[in-house]
Structure formats: structure tokens, C-alpha cells
Amino acid sequence: MIYPIKKVVRTLSHNNIFVKRLYLTSNKVKMYLLKNISDETFAKMKYKENTGQTLNLSNPKTYNEKLWWLKLNNRNPLLTVCSDKFEVRKYVEEKGLKHILTTIYGVYDNAENIDYNVIPEKAFIKCNHGSGTNIIYDKEKFNKIKFExxxxxxxxxxxxxQSREWNYKNIKPRIIVEELLTDKENVSLIDYRFMCFDGEVKLILVDINTASPDGSHNPKALRNIYDNDFNYLDIKIGRQQFDNKLISKPKNFSKMIEYAEILSKPFPHCRVDLYNIQGEIYFGEITFYPGGATQRITPEKWSYEIGGWINLEDESHNLQG
Structure with missing residues (x-):
């Protein structure tokens, strides 16, 4: 009963500012009330609420079920490093990929401390410790009070x-001011999200319109799915599809695959996000539990197919060892 109601409210919140504020406020209250329950109890409640299904943790088979298992069991400290949008830069550099990092103008513990004298007329500002808190800095029309x-x-x-992702728990919150990536040939940047399993790319999620004009998260972003040869697959993961004719395989796609596999090597599964702007590859971020592990996958058979690429038997042995 809760799932269909939440689905309707969430959809309405995308189009109505009042409903959005109400939704965010109620979510904040809910998180506070549930703060002290166990991760496993939270997992089962969250999964039921967001998917309408019962979470199987004793014998997980689907992609989302296995992600929840990893959420509750994988405590590799490198997860925290790579989830921190600032500290992950050191990891990328250690892997020999410093050249794909964007330029950083400053990192701050408080929005009021930002030195605007060292920032160009346009930049991208984001928090390092979560998801979706982003904004484009435009010197000509930037509302500092609202931003701060x-x-x-x-x-x-x-x-x-929010989703019991342990990897975020011990990140020191900071604000990053960095280079604003733009592509003159496209209305908005194309996000290439490489789904990696034990260091091997098996799927690519290509997202368009992921950011609103002000740089904030766009809930109406569109997504297509491709194999590692960039062949289109008729699969939906969380978002609606777009016309496949709108994009083509990047010329240096094999290099993007190479970089994603280098960065994903230590993990049973992660998503490596990259940009490709006129042949120049840029690093975005590394995500371990896409969509909070509640995104619907259709056709449903792919939920099991993708889940099969995560070997929890090997992972259980690694965690115990």
C-alpha cells in the first residue's frame, strides 16, 4: 500500500514545489525517527516502501538484493575514500589517471568561507559527502544567501x-568548487556510467539531462543501456529511455572502458562515471549502490542476469578473510 502512494507523491513532487517541500520535510522526519533502528531492519522497510517487494537477504538473487547484502556486509575502508568526492581524487591519481581529474578551485568546511576571488566567472559547486547537492556558480546571477x-x-x-550506505557514514562534509564542464555540441553533458563487476565493465548506463539549468539534480533525466561494445540494449534501469539516435559511440570509447576497469578493480561491484567532451575524458565519481539499490529493472529477467554478475560466495569469503 505504501509503495504506490509514495510513487505518486514522488512523481507529483517533480512538478509541484509545494509537494516537493512536503515530501522532503516528511522524509527528513522519517529519517530522524528511524535513525536508531538496525541497518537490516531499515533495509527491509526501505526496500518494501520503494519497490513494493520483500527483500531477500538470506538468499539474494536479484541485482538490488545483492546490493543490499553488500551494503550490510562490505566494510572495506576504501569504499569511504572512493565515496568522498574529494578524497577519491587521490585514489584516481594513485591509479595513474590524474589527467582525467577536473580542476579544483577550492575546498571549504563552510559555504560562507568560499573565496570568490579565485573562482572564474562560472564554476561547479558540490558537496563531497552525499548525492545531488550541486549548483552552477555564475558570477552574473549567483544568489549567495540562498546558496549558503x-x-x-x-x-x-x-x-x-538516508539509505544506510555505510561508505558515507564517516566522510567529513566539505564543499568543493571545481571546473565547470561544458560541451558546446550538446544541450547538456552526457553521463557515461560504467557498471563494473570484479573490475570488468559489463553494462554502460548513458544518461542525458541529468542536471537542471542551475546545476541541481534533474529527476526527469533519461537513460539508455548499452553493452561493453556500445550496442543498445532494450533495458530500463530506474529512468525512462531516450531516442537511441541522439548519441553515438565515442571515438575513444575503449579508453573509457580501460579507465573504468582500472578504477573498479578492487571492488566486487561499482559504477564508474565518466564524461567525454570532444575526445577529452573526465572523471565524475564512483558509486557503489546505484539508486540506493531500489531502482526497478525491466524486463525483470535482467534483474537476475545482472545480479548473477555479483558473486557473493567469493565476497563472503573475502570479508571473512
Whole structure:
């Protein structure tokens, strides 16, 4: 009963600012009330609420079920490093890929401390410790008061409690001001999200319109799925599809595959996000539990197919060892 109601409210929140504020407020209250329950109890409640299905943790088979198992069991410290949008840069550099990192103009513990004298006329500002708190800095029309209020409030949040992703729990919250990536040939950047399993790319999620004009998260982003040869697959994961004719295989696609596999090597599964702007590859981020492990996959058989690429028997042995 809760699932269909939440689905309707969430859809309405994308189009109505009042409903959006109500939804965010109720979610904040819910997170506070559930703060002290166990991760496993939370997992089962969250999964049921967001998918309408019962979470099987004793014998997980689907992609989302196995992600939840990893959420509750994998405590590799490298997960925290690579989930931190600032600290992950050191990891990328250690892997010999410094050249794909964007330029950083500053890192701050408080929005009021940002030195605008060292920032170009346009830049991208984001928090390092969560998801979706982003904004484009435009010197000509930037509302500092509104920005400082929003981002200082975000710095006080621990994203771990939103979806019990342990990797976020111990990240020190900071604000990053970095180079704004733009592509003159496209209305918006294309996000290439490489789904990696034990260091091997098996699927690519290509997202368009992921950011709103102000740089914030766009809930109406579109997504197509491709294999590692960039052949289109008629699969939906979380988002609606777009016309496949809108994009083509990047000329240096094999290099993107190479970089994604280098960065994903230590993990049973992760998503490596890259950009490709006129032949130049840029690093985005590494995500371990896409969509909070509640995104619907259709046809359903692919939920089992993708889940089969995560070998929890080997992972259980590694965690115990």
C-alpha cells in the first residue's frame, strides 16, 4: 500500500514545489525517527516502501538484493575514500589517471568561507559527502544567501541515514568548487556510467539531462543501456529511455572502458562515471549502490542476469578473510 502512494507523491513532487517541500520535510522526519533502528531492519522497510517487494537477504538473487547484502556486509575502508568526492581524487591519481581529474578551485568546511576571488566567472559547486547537492556558480546571477543557507544545511547531514550506505557514514562534509564542464555540441553533458563487476565493465548506463539549468539534480533525466561494445540494449534501469539516435559511440570509447576497469578493480561491484567532451575524458565519481539499490529493472529477467554478475560466495569469503 505504501509503495504506490509514495510513487505518486514522488512523481507529483517533480512538478509541484509545494509537494516537493512536503515530501522532503516528511522524509527528513522519517529519517530522524528511524535513525536508531538496525541497518537490516531499515533495509527491509526501505526496500518494501520503494519497490513494493520483500527483500531477500538470506538468499539474494536479484541485482538490488545483492546490493543490499553488500551494503550490510562490505566494510572495506576504501569504499569511504572512493565515496568522498574529494578524497577519491587521490585514489584516481594513485591509479595513474590524474589527467582525467577536473580542476579544483577550492575546498571549504563552510559555504560562507568560499573565496570568490579565485573562482572564474562560472564554476561547479558540490558537496563531497552525499548525492545531488550541486549548483552552477555564475558570477552574473549567483544568489549567495540562498546558496549558503542550502549548502550549510547540507553539511550538517549524514547521508548514511538516508539509505544506510555505510561508505558515507564517516566522510567529513566539505564543499568543493571545481571546473565547470561544458560541451558546446550538446544541450547538456552526457553521463557515461560504467557498471563494473570484479573490475570488468559489463553494462554502460548513458544518461542525458541529468542536471537542471542551475546545476541541481534533474529527476526527469533519461537513460539508455548499452553493452561493453556500445550496442543498445532494450533495458530500463530506474529512468525512462531516450531516442537511441541522439548519441553515438565515442571515438575513444575503449579508453573509457580501460579507465573504468582500472578504477573498479578492487571492488566486487561499482559504477564508474565518466564524461567525454570532444575526445577529452573526465572523471565524475564512483558509486557503489546505484539508486540506493531500489531502482526497478525491466524486463525483470535482467534483474537476475545482472545480479548473477555479483558473486557473493567469493565476497563472503573475502570479508571473512
Amino acid at each position: 543557507k542550502k549548502f550549510n544545511r547540507a553539511l550538517k547531514k549524514n547521508y548514511y541515514y
